[in-house]
Amino acid sequence: MNDKDLELLKFYRDSGIDYVLEDKKQVQEEEKVVEQKYMLPSDWVVEAKKIADRCTSVEELKKAIESFNGCEVKAMATNTVFADGNSQAKIMLIGEAPGMNEDLRGIPFCGASGDLLDKMLAAIELDRTKVYISNTMFWRPPGNRRPTDLELEMCRPFVEKHIALVLPKILVLVGGTATYSLLDQTKSISRLRGQFHIYTNQYLDMEITTAVIFHPAYLLRQPMQKRLAWQDLKQIKEYINNNIAP
Structure with missing residues (x-):
């Protein structure tokens, strides 16, 4: 005392x-x-859904995620990585899990991957003021490992509510983890890219056109795949031009 x-x-x-x-x-x-x-852990999955159910705005959801303690990796992370860009945009990108740079800065897609993503967006006349970017998981897993199924399940209600609150006209899933978690697909990006998919969830009363693209980190390791990535970007640009008012 x-x-x-x-x-x-x-x-x-x-x-x-x-x-x-x-x-x-x-x-x-x-x-x-x-x-x-x-x-x-199973209780935390239920708790995550209850919390997501109550959120009525993006800011409220952000605060709820920041105070959520169900994911053990949060204790080892530096920051909660929630989102970047324009929450009023009609183009929403969902990435995988934060890496080292994202964890340090608290912003999705930083460092070399972020620089490449910015160049990819610029190639179709977009930037972070015209899109909204978030992740499938909000804390960096140790050693940049892939999130476990349980971690994805715990975060999924928050991701689903996030999408419903933003209500984009097109959803772009960046990388295999985002595709696996939100489209429930175990197929590779190579087999899913080049076509549009339909996404919906428990908080949506509509379907959202969804594209799947290679993760920038993968393209940095496999630069020969940039040709396919460019085709995907052109397809997304065409959809935006035809379906989303400037």
Whole structure:
């Protein structure tokens, strides 16, 4: 007990106060922390959906994700990586999980991958003021490993609500993890790219046209695939020009 606590107790004694009612909100928060400590991973999946259900705005969802403690990797991450770009845009990109640069800066697609993504967007006359970018998972897995199925399942309600709140005209899934999680597809990007897919989820009352593209990190490792990536970008640009008002 420090000096301030002792002074406060002395004040209570001198004032004839025998006991102090604890702050109700503080007690509730402490009880919640204790309860969460003993929750199973499956309980956290249910809890994530309950939290996502209650969110009515992008900002509210962001705060909910930042305070969510179900994913153990959050404890090892530097930042929660939520989104970047224009949340009013009609073009939404969903990436995989944060890497080292994203974790340090708290922004999706930084570093070499981010630079290449920016160049890819510029090639079809887009930039981060005209698109909205988020991830399938919001914290960096140790060693940049692929997120586990449980981690993806835990984050999925947040991702689904995020898409529903933004309500883009076209969704672009960047990389295999995003495609696997949101389209429930185990096929490779090579087999899924070059065509449009239909996406919907529990929070949507409409279907969203969805494109699948190679992740920039993959293109940096396999530059010969940039030719196919350019074809995909041209297809996306054509859809935007024909379906989305400037």
